Amino acid sequence: MSMPVIETIKLKKVYNPDKIPVVAIDSVDLTIEQGEFTAIVGPSGCGKTTLLNLIGGLDVPTEGSVKVADTQIGQLREAQLTDFRLKHIGFVFQSYNLIPVLTARENVEFIMLLQNSDKKEREGRSAELMEKMGMKEAMDRRPAELSGGQQQRVAVARALASRPKFILADEPTANLDSKSTESLLDIMSRMNQEENATFIFSTHDHRVIDKARRVITLEDGKITSDERR
Amino acid sequence: MQLGTYELMIDNTVRFYTGHLGIHQEGYWEEKILDNSFEGGNQVPVTNENITVMVPRLTSFALSSFGDRTRGVMVNGIDPERESVLTALDKKIVKGRYLTDRGSLIAEGLASYLKLQVGDTLVMISQGYHGVNAAGKFPVVGIVKFPVPELNQQSVYLTLDEARSFYGAEGLLTSYSILLDDPSVTRQVQKEVEKQLAGTGLRVMDWKTMMPELVQSIELDYYGGLIMIYILYAVIAFGIFGTFIMMTKERTYEFGILVSIGMKKRKIQAMVAIEVFLLSLFGVLLGVVASFPLNLYFYLNPIRLTGNLAEAYEKFGFEPVMPFSMDPVIYYDQGLVILFIALVLGVYPMLSIMRLNSVKALKE
Numbered sequence: 158m159s160m161p162v163i164e165t166i167k168l169k170k171v172y173n174p175d176k177i178p179v180v181a182i183d184s185v186d187l188t189i190e191q192g193e194f195t196a197i198v199g200p201s202g203c204g205k206t207t208l209l210n211l212i213g214g215l216d217v218p219t220e221g222s223v224k225v226a227d228t229q230i231g232q233l234r235e236a237q238l239t240d241f242r243l244k245h246i247g248f249v250f251q252s253y254n255l256i257p258v259l260t261a262r263e264n265v266e267f268i269m270l271l272q273n274s275d276k277k278e279r280e281g282r283s284a285e286l287m288e289k290m291g292m293k294e295a296m297d298r299r300p301a302e303l304s305g306g307q308q309q310r311v312a313v314a315r316a317l318a319s320r321p322k323f324i325l326a327d328e329p330t331a332n333l334d335s336k337s338t339e340s341l342l343d344i345m346s347r348m349n350q351e352e353n354a355t356f357i358f359s360t361h362d363h364r365v366i367d368k369a370r371r372v373i374t375l376e377d378g379k380i381t382s383d384e385r386r
Numbered sequence: 387m388q389l390g391t392y393e394l395m396i397d398n399t400v401r402f403y404t405g406h407l408g409i410h411q412e413g414y415w416e417e418k419i420l421d422n423s424f425e426g427g428n429q430v431p432v433t434n435e436n437i438t439v440m441v442p443r444l445t446s447f448a449l450s451s452f453g454d455r456t457r458g459v460m461v462n463g464i465d466p467e468r469e470s471v472l473t474a475l476d477k478k479i480v481k482g483r484y485l486t487d488r489g490s491l492i493a494e495g496l497a498s499y500l501k502l503q504v505g506d507t508l509v510m511i512s513q514g515y516h517g518v519n520a521a522g523k524f525p526v527v528g529i530v531k532f533p534v535p536e537l538n539q540q541s542v543y544l545t546l547d548e549a550r551s552f553y554g555a556e557g558l559l560t561s562y563s564i565l566l567d568d569p570s571v572t573r574q575v576q577k578e579v580e581k582q583l584a585g586t587g588l589r590v591m592d593w594k595t596m597m598p599e600l601v602q603s604i605e606l607d608y609y610g611g612l613i614m615i616y617i618l619y620a621v622i623a624f625g626i627f628g629t630f631i632m633m634t635k636e637r638t639y640e641f642g643i644l645v646s647i648g649m650k651k652r653k654i655q656a657m658v659a660i661e662v663f664l665l666s667l668f669g670v671l672l673g674v675v676a677s678f679p680l681n682l683y684f685y686l687n688p689i690r691l692t693g694n695l696a697e698a699y700e701k702f703g704f705e706p707v708m709p710f711s712m713d714p715v716i717y718y719d720q721g722l723v724i725l726f727i728a729l730v731l732g733v734y735p736m737l738s739i740m741r742l743n744s745v746k747a748l749k750e
């Protein structure tokens with residue numbers, strides 16, 4: 158069961174290298190295994206977002222490397238990397254980021270459409286996920302007609318749709334009230350078990366941290382603690 | 387479109403006043419008196435295959451009177467047949483008949499001022515060639531109407547022979563007006579005619595030299611129109627560009643999401659390209675539809691010009707109105723130009739998507 162899906166080696170990110178350099182991530186060696194439910198925590202500005210962006214191939218490290226499954230993503234060209242994200246990485250953003258003109262269900266199907274899945278598969282998978290998210294009744298509504306918590310559940314469904322190797326969520330609950338936070342965490346945790354989906358999320362929120370099964374603490378771009386429970 | 391109008395305007399005016407080329411005695415153009423006329427029988431002094439017709443004229447001034455009224459007039463001795471080819475004078479008859487061998491044609495404004503009818507006799511006195519006294523009676527055979535007030539108030543037409551005997555100017559002419567089949571060869575024909583006239587004391591001038599005001603007014607109007615159109619295009623282009631910038635900026639975040647979750651930039655570009663195209667097409671169609679009633683209104687109720695502009699128009703023989711065209715070609719052309727501008731500017735969203743940095747986009 159312990160098979161690394163992410164491996165970073167001496168990962169370093171320096172912003173503004175020519176002006177006033179900001180070392181956002183400093184020599185991070187991190188291994189994430191299949192099926193983890195991991196929180197990245199730390200004070201504001203410690204580098205959580207930067208780390209997730211590097212792992213997700215959205216940003217390019219200054220030094221070091223990121224390996225996802227067997228692929229060194231630093232060696233992919235831009236279009237290949239985009240394709241790689243589409244196939245292997247799910248994203249959940251702080252502000253939901255659903256496509257406003259599509260219904261909840263269509264938002265989930267959209268990513269599968271990009272992957273050229275056929276209609277039957279799309280419909281089956283999106284219905285299944287909507288059901289699991291407890292969104293069955295609301296699945297034909299557009300994002301504007303959904304609460305923040307519901308929208309974020311759709312975003313999780315979208316991230317899961319293509320059965321990615323892992324899901325990156327940067328402060329997924331930052332905009333949610335405590336009740337919605339709890340229900341989102343429950344759903345994520347259930348998906349972690351039912352679909353064996355790997356979750357890596359950043360957070361400030363103690364209730365979220367409590368649910369995590371591994372907590373990595375960053376300070377000034379360095380890992381200062383890494384505890385499993 | 388505008389160019390077409392000018393060609394028509396030039397043709398009309400040139401036909402009416404001077405022809406494409408004019409032949410005069412050296413000095414006549416500076417001082418238009420009978421003493422500067424030249425020996426010219428009815429035979430044509432030059433030949434060229436581009437010449438449609440050469441129209442001889444003997445033109446001078448006289449005092450006309452009928453009953454108790456008098457007025458200064460311009461007397462034109464003409465060859466009725468050839469004159470009609472150049473100026474279509476025979477088509478301007480409103481009463482009576484065209485000139486044949488005897489009698490006179492007088493302009494409608496003049497006729498009404500003198501209270502003169504077809505069949506009445508016009509009396510004219512003047513100073514003839516080399517200062518001889520000139521006097522004559524001319525039965526009016528027809529009345530002609532001109533749109534140009536100047537001409538309509540003071541034109542009298544006689545046959546060349548009658549004008550010559552009136553002025554004591556046997557065998558003399560003041561001008562030949564040359565009409566060409568194809569105005570584009572004017573310069574070339576002028577050069578050839580110049581050669582043929584060498585040593586005769588005659589001079590050939592083109593219409594641009596004879597009517598500098600016409601050239602000026604056309605250029606003014608033309609470049610004015612051109613500048614206006616470019617300013618309009620520029621304004622429209624800025625408007626469209628602004629829309630595209632907004633469209634791109636507003637959606638940078640959305641594009642960032644799409645790239646993050648794995649939509650290739652190429653696909654986003656294709657999507658936006660379709661949007662840009664449809665938006666432009668729709669905008670142009672809307673523009674056409676919206677402008678149609680306005681244009682129709684001005685087409686049916688043309689703007690009537692007043693003041694200097696009106697005078698200028700009348701001077702060149704036009705009704706002082708600003709015509710509006712309903713020609714579908716204009717809609718088509720302008721529509722295509724705007725569409726073209728929009729599509730060129732549509733490169734901007736394409737480029738900004740290409741340069742999109744998803745991390746930065748997500749921060750917006």
Ligand SMILES: Nc1ncnc2c1ncn2[C@@H]1O[C@H](COP(=O)(O)OP(=O)(O)OP(=O)(O)O)[C@@H](O)[C@H]1O
Pocket residue numbers: 172173179180181200201202203204205206207208
């Ligand atoms: N584009 C950038 N240019 C320059 N510096 C940046 C940039 N992005 C982030 N930083 C800096 O890098 C450091 C890490 O930023 P990062 O956004 O990763 O922190 P974070 O842990 O996500 O913070 P928060 O909890 O507030 O979201 C910060 O000091 C930040 O100011």
Ligand SMILES: [Mg+2]
Pocket residue numbers: 205206207327
């Ligand atoms: Mg952050």
